[in-house]
Amino acid sequence: MTVRPCIQSLAAITAVMTLLSAPSASAATSDDRVAATVDVRPGDSLSVLAARNGVSIDDLRRWNPKKIGKDDLIRAGDTLVVMVPKGSPEAAAATGPAWTGYYDIQSGDTLSRVAAKLGVSMAELRRWNKLGKDGVIRAGRTLRYVKHGPRPPSRSVGTTTHGRLEQPVRLGEGPGYRLRFPRNTYTVPSVVTTLQRCTARMKRRFKGTADILIGDLSRPTGGRFPPHVSHQSGRDADIGYYIVGNVQNATMYRLKAHEVDYEKTWELLLCMLAEDEVVRVFMDTPIQKRMAEYLETSKRLDPKRIDRLFAAVGDIRDDALVQYAPAHDTHLHVRFACEPADRECAEDPGERPFHL
Known part of the structure; x- marks a missing residue:
């Protein structure tokens, strides 16, 4: 009769010791x-x-x-x-993979409020933006932050003249082009894809040709971008002309109409038009006329299509794809269409994807 309780006591003690020695959830390996x-x-x-x-x-x-x-x-x-x-x-x-975001400081913001809004710490914001210990921030400045995990989709919001960018991507270096100001090349993925695809195609087709110069797209968060009127929502790109004699245009200097290499410049533009993603192009008037002459004499396009393309030569000036804008003898300005998923993106009046 005395053996059984002893066995039970021994079993109980063993069970307790097992529980005490087992790793807890907080002590997991x-x-x-x-x-x-x-x-x-x-x-x-x-x-x-x-x-x-x-x-x-x-x-x-x-x-x-x-x-x-x-x-x-x-x-x-x-x-x-x-x-x-x-x-x-x-x-x-x-x-998850790290990604970089940008936040424009608003009036009344403090570092703690911004940190809470972005889901990061004040210490991290100080480190990423080289802020002082006091953590003082000023309205109008842009803060950089880093997150891990799935990246929110890039969004072009509003129009090119009254808009902004959310979670942008940056056009980096690539074959066939150089960046004039890398800090100003923020945009949406479709624009990066088109620019890189077309410049790489030019490099393959015209062996040894000088790289094209790509200038401003948008700021990290879009919005006002002096001296530009547009470039606010990541859908505008300033692209240098190809130059006769395979000259490298390193600064986007002003060109006479006869200095532009129209064969190469047209091939680049044609590549961008192929996906029906372009809604407007801005060029200097003399350059428009010279390009129209090239397309007609080389029989690249019939006269009706040329008239539809260029406001400087066609009868339907307001609906033409290529319009005049001041100071566009240094570069052509390409405006891309809204992506279907960007529900808050809007075209300016009269702009729509151009079908050649």
């Missing part, structure tokens, strides 16, 4: 978890953060030995490391 970060909010304490993230206070101390001070003091705006389970949404956000 690093193979089961990945590092993520959390921002310390005003009023947060270690116990609040631990409960919010399903870990222990000891875990937070161990993961952040240099961030957690005496008496477990933490400061609002700091970023703490938290080990999260693999496969969780937090892990996906922490380990």
Whole structure:
């Protein structure tokens, strides 16, 4: 009769010891978890953060030995490391590819408000933008920030003269072209694809030809871009002319009409027109007329199509694709259509995709 209780007691003790020695959820191995970060909010304490993230206070101390001070003091705006389970949404956000976003500071913004709005820490904003310890920011400045995980789609909002860019992409270096001001080449993916496809095609077709010069597209967040009237929503691109004699135009200097290489310039424009993505082109009037003459004498286009193309020679001037604008003897200005997914994107009056 006395043996059975002893066996039961031994089993109970063994069970308790097993539970005590088993790793808790918060003490899971690093193979089961990945590092993520959390921002310390005003009023947060270690116990609040631990409960919010399903870990222990000891875990937070161990993961952040240099961030957690005496008496477990933490400061609002700091970023703490938290080990999260693999496969969780937090892990996906922490380990996904990094992408860069931009934010225009508004009147009344503070660093803490912007950080909360963007879902980043004040310390990170200071580091990414080389801000002082006081974290003072001024309306009108653009802040850069970095996030991980799925990137929101790029959006062209409004018109080219009253618009903005959200989550833009930047046109980087590529075959067949040079960038005049890389800091001003923000746009939407379809424009990058078209420009890179067509300049690469020119490089293949005309072996040894000088790279075309690409100038301004848009600022990182779009909006006003002096001295331009347009270029506000990522759909305008300034592109230098090809020059007779295979001359490299390094600065977009002013050209006489006879200095433009019309064969190459037309081939580039034709490539961009092929996808029905162009709604307007701006050129100097003498250059328009010379290009129309080239297309007619070379029999590249019939007279009716030439009239539809150029306002300088056709009868239907307002509906012509190529229009006059001042100071466009240095470059041609190509305006691209709204992407179908951009529901807030709008064409200016009279502009629509041109079908050659």
